[in-house]
Amino acid sequence: MSHHHGMTFLHGIQAMCKHDTTHEGRFGRMFPNLPPCYTHPSTLQALGKKGGPMDGGLGRNPTTTIPMGMVFFGQFIDHDITLDTTSSLDRVNDADATQNFRTPSLDLDCIYGAGPEASNYLYRNGMHLYTAKEGTALSTQSNQHRNHDLTRTADGTAVIGDPRNDENRIVSQIQLAMINFHNHVVDHVISEHGYNANDLKKSSVRKEVYEEARQLVTWHYHWIVINEFLPVMVGQPLVNKTLGQGRKFYTRNRGYIPIEFSAAAYRFGHSLAPQKLKVQKAQTHDFELFGATLGFGFSPITDNKQVVEWEVMFDIDPANPAQRTDKLDTKLPSDLLALPFIQEGENSLATRNLLRGQSFLLPAGENMAAQMGVDQVTIDKVLNHIDTSAPGLDFSNGVPLWYYILAEAECVGKNVGNANQPGEGLGPVGGTIICETLLGLIELDSTSFMSQNRNWQPTLPSTGGPGTFTMADLLTF
Numbered sequence: 001m002s003h004h005h006g007m008t009f010l011h012g013i014q015a016m017c018k019h020d021t022t023h024e025g026r027f028g029r030m031f032p033n034l035p036p037c038y039t040h041p042s043t044l045q046a047l048g049k050k051g052g053p054m055d056g057g058l059g060r061n062p063t064t065t066i067p068m069g070m071v072f073f074g075q076f077i078d079h080d081i082t083l084d085t086t087s088s089l090d091r092v093n094d095a096d097a098t099q100n101f102r103t104p105s106l107d108l109d110c111i112y113g114a115g116p117e118a119s120n121y122l123y124r125n126g127m128h129l130y131t132a133k134e135g136t137a138l139s140t141q142s143n144q145h146r147n148h149d150l151t152r153t154a155d156g157t158a159v160i161g162d163p164r165n166d167e168n169r170i171v172s173q174i175q176l177a178m179i180n181f182h183n184h185v186v187d188h189v190i191s192e193h194g195y196n197a198n199d200l201k202k203s204s205v206r207k208e209v210y211e212e213a214r215q216l217v218t219w220h221y222h223w224i225v226i227n228e229f230l231p232v233m234v235g236q237p238l239v240n241k242t243l244g245q246g247r248k249f250y251t252r253n254r255g256y257i258p259i260e261f262s263a264a265a266y267r268f269g270h271s272l273a274p275q276k277l278k279v280q281k282a283q284t285h286d287f288e289l290f291g292a293t294l295g296f297g298f299s300p301i302t303d304n305k306q307v308v309e310w311e312v313m314f315d316i317d318p319a320n321p322a323q324r325t326d327k328l329d330t331k332l333p334s335d336l337l338a339l340p341f342i343q344e345g346e347n348s349l350a351t352r353n354l355l356r357g358q359s360f361l362l363p364a365g366e367n368m369a370a371q372m373g374v375d376q377v378t379i380d381k382v383l384n385h386i387d388t389s390a391p392g393l394d395f396s397n398g399v400p401l402w403y404y405i406l407a408e409a410e411c412v413g414k415n416v417g418n419a420n421q422p423g424e425g426l427g428p429v430g431g432t433i434i435c436e437t438l439l440g441l442i443e444l445d446s447t448s449f450m451s452q453n454r455n456w457q458p459t460l461p462s463t464g465g466p467g468t469f470t471m472a473d474l475l476t477f
């Protein structure tokens, strides 16, 4: 990164001249040859504003196929692989020079930090991770509440590998569930080896237990991403095709985060997010994701009603299917168009996404679709579906990539074999970017089962029997 430092003042121009493809731990481009699409910022603001065409209002418009928990698991995956604290909304950003603060692999560094030595404050005995139950918790918090929370400093800040995983109540509880899963796997490994308290006094034994547990956790997590998350979001046929015939557009030999993924496609989750939801079986009405009952993000558990019961998020109990997410369409929950925790600057998440994509010089959606080989009938269907009648909209230069991907999901949707399911997952452009990036990140990670042993199958107990493992199994292990 050294030569970039000396030329910081050239960033904007550099980005237009060349795309650097050599640096590890950075963003890059999947489609470096497509020209950027310029949309007047007033169009982006008119599109993304509260009360504008992307405002989904206060109600719910649920899918039939996507369990609610999947959207927050999706957010958790995102935080595992991306963190960009240096780019700016109002100047051009050079994708290749923007440092990605997360390592570009699904290595659960949001759970493990830099490991038991470098991040020792996250660990109890070099093997287990702290939760509020055993670690520090707020003195004002009752025992009952702390038993269901992340460990926190005196001012309520969660002590975790990635602060964003406390951003809303559900993702915070997923972070806790992943920590608990790791802790249970540690106990499982100890009992499999038959280690007693004396054995565990040796730091070499504890280190071995930790490493084995971390690998088991990570491999089962990758299994879920490939065999459950991706099929739900992009459809099984696309996953099979990408695995079977190889990636076509994510083709470097090192893992990286394409800007097309982080600044556009993977922000699809913002449309699936609920304005309101239930977090417990017995709750008779929905609570706002950001509201008085569930809290406004980055806050400790202060009410029994905030403790998530996983049966309402994932299909754990066949007799009681989980809630479904909102439709994947061009609408976002109204609350996300006025984010409570952004005090200064643009507070509509939709407008932020559109400005961010533009500042990273993303191409128009229809140009990317054509380059991918999507048939013209499908491209025209998406373009005709986009409503340009709202005041202030001008897409004469092309449709911003994120908006195109949402429109495509709304009118084409995921492919499930003989049919497509509009509103139930991503269409060809969004699906391909996400499928290739997540599979590429796992395949190019030298520690993953996909690179160490592609025939590996889950070894932890599962309700579906050998060769299966789901979020429901992870949460009930």
Ligand code: HEM
Pocket: 071, 072, 074, 075, 078, 082, 083, 084, 167, 168, 261, 262, 263, 266, 267, 268, 269, 270, 273, 336, 339, 349, 352, 353, 356
């Ligand atoms: C549910 C509530 C959520 C909230 C309040 C939220 C909020 C945010 C905010 C404020 C940003 C930074 C926007 C910017 O300035 O560019 C962001 C970025 C992002 N979000 Fe979300 N998000 C949520 C859920 C999700 C979900 C469910 C997904 C995906 C499944 C997702 C994917 C992303 C991605 C990929 C980025 C860019 C990350 C980066 O490159 O650093 N988000 N989100």
